[in-house]
Amino acid sequence: xxxxxxxxxxxxxxxxxxxxxxxxxxxxxxxxxxxxxxxxxxxxxxxxxxxxxxxxxxxxxxxxxxxxxxxxxxxxxxxxxxxxxxxxxxxxxxxxxxxxxxxxxxxxxxxxxxxxxxxxxxxxxxxxxxxxxxxxxxxxxxxxxxxxxxxxxxxxxxxxxxxxxxxxxxxxxxxxxxxxxxxxxxxxxxxxxxxxxxxxxxxxxxxxxxxxxxxxxxxxxxxxxxxxxxxxxxxxxxxxxxxxxxxxxxxxxxxxxxxxxxxxxxxxxxxxxxxxxxxxxxxxxxxxxxxxxxxx
Ligand code: NDP
Numbered sequence: 147x148x149x150x151x152x153x154x155x156x157x158x159x160x161x162x163x164x165x166x167x168x169x170x171x172x173x174x175x176x177x178x179x180x181x182x183x184x185x186x187x188x189x190x191x192x193x194x195x196x197x198x199x200x201x202x203x204x205x206x207x208x209x210x211x212x213x214x215x216x217x218x219x220x221x222x223x224x225x226x227x228x229x230x231x232x233x234x235x236x237x238x239x240x241x242x243x244x245x246x247x248x249x250x251x252x253x254x255x256x257x258x259x260x261x262x263x264x265x266x267x268x269x270x271x272x273x274x275x276x277x278x279x280x281x282x283x284x285x286x287x288x289x290x291x292x293x294x295x296x297x298x299x300x301x302x303x304x305x306x307x308x309x310x311x312x313x314x315x316x317x318x319x320x321x322x323x324x325x326x327x328x329x330x331x332x333x334x335x336x337x338x339x340x341x342x343x344x345x346x347x348x349x350x351x352x353x354x355x356x357x358x359x360x361x362x363x364x365x366x367x368x369x370x371x372x373x374x375x376x377x378x379x380x381x382x383x384x385x386x387x388x389x390x391x392x393x394x395x396x397x398x399x400x401x402x403x404x405x406x407x408x409x410x411x412x413x414x415x416x417x418x419x420x421x422x423x424x425x426x427x428x429x430x431x432x433x434x435x436x437x438x439x440x441x442x
Pocket of ligand 1: 318342
């Protein structure tokens with residue numbers, strides 16, 4: 147293995163420490179405690195784990211955590227009413243509705259009911275538009291975490307060719323926008339892309355956000371490239387459950403210059419960036435300066 151490992155766990159701990167320091171200052175100097183409300187519908191085990199972890203890390207950073215666990219068959223009107231109350235609650239600076247929502251609910255309608263200033267997931271149509279036009283917005287947590295790691299590793303990204311595999315609204319598209327904002331030349335690839343291996347081999351920065359276990363082998367990676375593996379895939383190996391990324395780690399690490407592992411790469415950065423976004427939202431709501439290095 148030749149690639150440097152980009153340690154998301156360690157980086158996320160640094161981000162959380164920065165968040166906690168800033169929260170301490172907000173409390174001491176302004177009597178302000180940032181608050182994050184998380185709304186979870188149903189009993190999907192993976193979502194429950196995420197929400198528990200978000201609540202725990204929010205409290206550890208010194209912020210207020212408000213959890214709303216609703217039944218799977220909650221009506222749209224009831225959910226919209228809760229969002230309306232949270233929008234108007236001055237103690238709540240960030241609102242996150244855990245996705246995916248049950249099939250009877252319209253996700254776009256629900257997400258767009260959140261006050262854009264409290265939309266710490268960055269999925270509201272206003273934030274999407276602001277990001278797309280290079281204006282100050284709430285930035286989706288996973289791509290924000292990826293960008294932070296890339297900036298930390300490379301410094302200046304300008305002129306690099308970034309290939310983002312995946313065009314979802316929550317990862318691929320905002321990732322591409324952020325890389326463009328840092329003056330990369332950006333290609334977005336997807337399931338209809340012709341000759342994906344050649345496309346990947348042309349990347350100085352390769353971001354994989356597909357959701358297919360180990361789909362990208364080492365011989366799709368340009369020697370010396372930086373590989374950011376967003377994928378989280380549960381597979382069974384030798385009778386045991388294991389998490390793997392969208393990139394075949396061993397073969398890619400043999401040629402890449404740097405690579406994020408799964409687990410321990412992008413994953414921990416996502417919650418750290420959620421905390422960072424909540425502090426940013428609290429500062430903006432109160433007309434206070436935003437902490438350095440916690441957003442773009
Ligand atoms: P989506 O399913 O929404 O999007 C997947 C994208 O991959 C689509 O654009 C799809 O193309 C593309 N794709 C699918 N198959 C291929 C293929 N064979 N070749 C090229 N492109 C393909 O997934 P998400 O963006 O939500 O998530 C992607 C991965 O990232 C998942 O593993 C998810 O678990 C993980 N994830 C991790 C997070 C973290 O915190 N680390 C947070 C969010 C997601 P098309 O549009 O043409 O169908």
